[in-house]
Amino acid sequence: MSDNSVIRWLLEDDNPAVKYRTLTELLDIPKENEEVGQSHKSLLESDLLKSVMSLFDIGKDYSDSHAFSALTEYGLTNEDVIIDRYVDRHIAGTNFRDGCGEGFLLRNLIALGYADHPAVKKELPLILSTQQSDGGFPCVSNNPKIKKPGIPHKSCFQMTTSYLLLAAEMYKKGVDCPQTEGIIDYFLGRDILYRHDNTNRVVKNEMGATFHPPVCTRIGLHMILCALSILGYGNDLSCKRAWELLDSRRGAGGKYVLDCSLTKPYIKIEKPGKPSKWVTFYALLAEKKREVK
Numbered sequence: 001m002s003d004n005s006v007i008r009w010l011l012e013d014d015n016p017a018v019k020y021r022t023l024t025e026l027l028d029i030p031k032e033n034e035e036v037g038q039s040h041k042s043l044l045e046s047d048l049l050k051s052v053m054s055l056f057d058i059g060k061d062y063s064d065s066h067a068f069s070a071l072t073e074y075g076l077t078n079e080d081v082i083i084d085r086y087v088d089r090h091i092a093g094t095n096f097r098d099g100c101g102e103g104f105l106l107r108n109l110i111a112l113g114y115a116d117h118p119a120v121k122k123e124l125p126l127i128l129s130t131q132q133s134d135g136g137f138p139c140v141s142n143n144p145k146i147k148k149p150g151i152p153h154k155s156c157f158q159m160t161t162s163y164l165l166l167a168a169e170m171y172k173k174g175v176d177c178p179q180t181e182g183i184i185d186y187f188l189g190r191d192i193l194y195r196h197d198n199t200n201r202v203v204k205n206e207m208g209a210t211f212h213p214p215v216c217t218r219i220g221l222h223m224i225l226c227a228l229s230i231l232g233y234g235n236d237l238s239c240k241r242a243w244e245l246l247d248s249r250r251g252a253g254g255k256y257v258l259d260c261s262l263t264k265p266y267i268k269i270e271k272p273g274k275p276s277k278w279v280t281f282y283a284l285l286a287e288k289k290r291e292v293k
Contacts, residue, residue, distance in 0.1 A: 005253070006254040006280065007022065009280075010022040010281055010284075015048075015277055016042045016043040016046045017043055017073065017074040017075065019039050019043075020036070020039045020042075020074070020075055021074075021075040022281060024075065026281065026284055026285060026288060040080075043074065044080065044081075048074070048267070048268055052067050052266075052267075053067070055070070055266070056086045061090065061098065064086055064089070065090070065098060065101065065108075066266035067083075067266075068087075068105070068109065069215070071083070071112060072108045072111045073267050077112050077113040079113060087109065090105075096119075098216070099140070099216070100159055100216050102127055102140075103137065103165075104215070106123065107166040110166070110170060110173055115173050124175075128179045131163075131179045132154075134154070134186055134189075135155070135160075135185045135189075136154075136159070136160040136186045137156060137159045137160045138155060139156040139159065140159070157203040157204060158216075158218070158219075160186055160187075161207060162216050163183055164184075164187065164224065164227045164228070165219065167183050167184075167227070167231065168227035168228075172230065188236055188239075191238050191241050191242065192224060192238060192239055193221070193224075193242055193245070204218075206218040206220065207219060207221060207224060208221055209249075209259035209260055210222055210246075210249050210257065210276065210283075211261065212258060212278050212279055212282075213265055220259075220279070220282075221242065221249075222256065222279050222282040222286060225242055225283075225286040226282050226285050229285075229286045229290040230289050234289060249279070249283075254280075255275035256275065256280040257274065258272050258273070258275075258276035258279050259273075
C-alpha cells in the first residue's frame with residue numbers, strides 16, 4: 001500500500017473526525033475548501049459528536065474531562081461547539097485540580113480556544129512555575145511514601161508528558177512558554193522514553209506503545225513524538241530509538257497498529273492489535289512536522 005493509499009484510508013467516511021483532521025492538518029487544505037467544509041459539516045452532525053456532547057449532561061468532573069479531550073481529538077474548538085458554560089462549570093468545580101491532569105486539562109482548553117480565558121491565563125504561569133531543575137514536573141500526591149518530607153522529589157514522567165503536550169499546544173497557538181526548553185531537555189536526556197537507571201527499559205509501558213486515546217497519565221508514543229516534532233526536535237538524535245520503536249508498530253501496508261487503549265475509550269477507536277486510523281494519523285503528522293523543521 002502506498003502512502004496515497006493510507007491517506008485514502010484515513011479519508012474514508014466511517015470516521016469523520018479523522019477525515020476532517022487529515023484534510024486540514026495532513027493535507028493542509030484550507031477550511032474554506034468545499035470538501036473540508038462538507039467534512040466539517042458531517043462531523044458536526046455525526047453521532048460521534050452527539051456522543052461527546054452527551055457526556056456534558058452527566059455533569060461530573062470526569063465526564064467533562066473526557067468530553068474536552070474528545071473535542072480536542074476531533075480538532076474542534078469553541079467556534080464549532082457551544083461549550084463555554086461547561087468550561088466555566090469545570091473550572092469552578094475543580095479550580096484546575098483535576099487529579100494528575102492539570103497540565104492535560106490546560107492543553108485541552110488551549111486547543112479548544114480558551115488561551116485568553118481569564119482563569120486559564122491566570123493559572124498557566126502558576127502551574128508552569130512548578131517545573132523542577134531537571135525540566136520535569138512533580139508528582140501531586142501527598143503520600144509520604146512518594147513525597148518524603150525534606151527530600152527533593154524527582155519529577156514524574158507521566159505528569160511531564162502531559163506538559164510536553166501542553167507546550168506543543170501553546171507553541172501552535174502562539175502562547176509563550178518559557179518552560180519549553182526544560183521540558184524538551186527532560187525527554188532528550190532519556191532518549192525520550194527510557195529510565196536513567198536502566199537505559200533499555202521504558203519508564204512507562206503505555207508511553208512506549210501506541211496507546212490511544214490519551215489521558216493525563218497515559219500518552220502514547222505517537223503523540224509524544226508528534227509533540228516533539230511540532231516543537232522542532234523530531235530529528236534530534238535522542239529521538240532515534242523512539243522513532244524506531246514507533247516504526248515497529250507500522251504494518252507492511254503502512255497502517256500503524258493500536259497496542260492498547262482504555263477499557264471504555266471516550267472516542268471511537270479500533271480494537272488493540274488492529275490497524276488504527278487515529279494512531280496512523282498522529283504517526284504521519286509526527287513525520288510531517290519532523291520534516292518541516
